[in-house]
Amino acid sequence: MATLSVGLEAKTGAAASLDFDALPRTYESALHLLSLLPTNRDVTSLFEAPVDNSGKPFDYNSLAIPEVVAWMGRAGYSDLPKDLAPLKCIHIAGTKGKGSVCAFATAILVEASRAEAGSPAGRVGTYLSPHVVSVRERIWLDGQPISRELFTKYTFEMWKRLSEGAAAADPSDPDPYGPHTKPFYFRFLTLLALHVFLREGVRSAVIECGIGGEYDATNVLPASSVTATAVTRLGIDHVAMLGRSLEEIAWHKSGIFKEGVAAFTLQGPPSSSTSSQNGQDGESAENSADQSANSGSSAADQDAALAVLRARAVEKKAEAHTLYEVSPQSVQAWEGVPDAALTGSFQKYNMALAAAVARCHLREMVSTGSDEQKADINSILDPATIPSNFREALTKASLRGRCEVVSSPLQGSQRSIEYLIDGAHTTDSLSKVARFFAKKTAGISPRPRRTLLFSVRDRNPGELLRAVIAGVGQQGFFHAAYFVFPPDAPLLIEDVRLTMQEVSPTTPVVISGSVHDAIGRINALEAADTSHALSGPLHVLAAGSFVLAREVLQELEAHFEE
Incomplete structure (x- = not known):
């Protein structure tokens, strides 16, 4: 089905019938079906050398939306404005913080739905990526990952729909029931999420872009x-697909803007001089470090x-x-939300943006479309105006x-x-997490x-x-740095050794x-340490990728499922 899918079939090879x-309708079987799909890495690798028959670069991006529309048609959703009409969505793109913004926006919508009987927010769905522990983290209902039972039910439903469409x-x-008649992993889960939301009566949905x-x-979501x-x-990431400059990446990310729909952003941080004038010297120092650490993003x-x-x-x-x-x-002047489950001073920027889009969404759900209501949207841009119950909701988002903390007993x-x-x-997000770790300890x-426990991919x-x-x-x-790389990656290992000699030679x-x-x-070194009473406890920063x-x-x- 279309060129991108053909390219994936060529990369991944033919699967057995x-x-x-005969598959039992179990959660394990649902995970097995997902394991048969081409991975996201299979897709992104196509962009590293996209060449057509003439030897010229081939633009796989141009196929993406038509293909997803076709997959939706096979799944039984051939008229998207009509079929998706029951859903009203907040759509989030970006390089850094989009998952957190989605979580914060979800928390506000769930609170709005809970606090008011017959709330226009209705039932709340959330679609996120990637997952860390369980694939069910990608699809939420009312702020919680979808249950195993519902995930299994709807995975089999979607697989059957696509198979029957292929036949x-x-x-x-x-x-026709084989994986070759299915989209790749992320697209399948996107279709699945929308299917779940429609079948489960979701009214308000928060949708995170993948790449x-x-x-x-x-981005198949219609403006309606x-x-x-x-x-x-924004930051530099996925350069093969999005480009090597912030301007190119901004062009891609802003592709979600839609006619007649409010478009928001929070970029920055502000310059150190601006911050100092507002009395935020400590935060100014952090912002300056962010800019210096964010390579290529002056x-x-x-x-x-x-x-x-x-x-x-x-x-x-x-x-x-x-x-x-x-x-x-305005965010710097705001005191933020203390004791939030999602920690780090940088999170208040994500909270402010999430609150703005969530409050806009709630207004749209009851809006008459008047110019007066549209103009009044500027009043929600200041985080100082966030209602107290929404501030409380922000503390619970996770x-x-x-920045997940796990205490591991030493045997x-x-x-x-x-x-x-x-x-x-990314450079910017790693700098922030490292700074938070330093402050915390x-x-x-x-x-x-x-x-430090560190590993990266690609x-x-x-x-x-x-x-x-x-x-x-x-x-x-x-005091020590552990790097996880396969033995057949000598260039990566050499890069790590040389860099550590340069930036932290005594480690x-x-x-x-x-x-x-x-x-x-x-664990072995910590167990053998006899001076722990004098040297203090061991704290490990594990970062570099979601795979790690x-x-x-x-x-x-740590509450690991699959």
């Missing part, structure tokens, strides 16, 4: 089903990207032909693998090792020992390591072939 009717389209196919925006599978769009902070780059977002709001005919901007200065001892686990994988007495480890050390603010901060470097081996070594976060949580058996 699937006896769909009707090609009666000669001997195995980009303009060509993302989630979207109440607000937002682009979170203030001029950020200004140019913001200009692209503004131009795209006009081009896409967003509400009032305007980009609604939550100002970084996500796995985002045969009364002691434990505390892990801070985060899926951060700074006030502990006796002085704690701190270890990225430059040296550049990311520099961001971590810039975040903690000093050489020798980590011992240990290379492990697996997370299991790395944590085993950490998943494997660490699995190894620590």
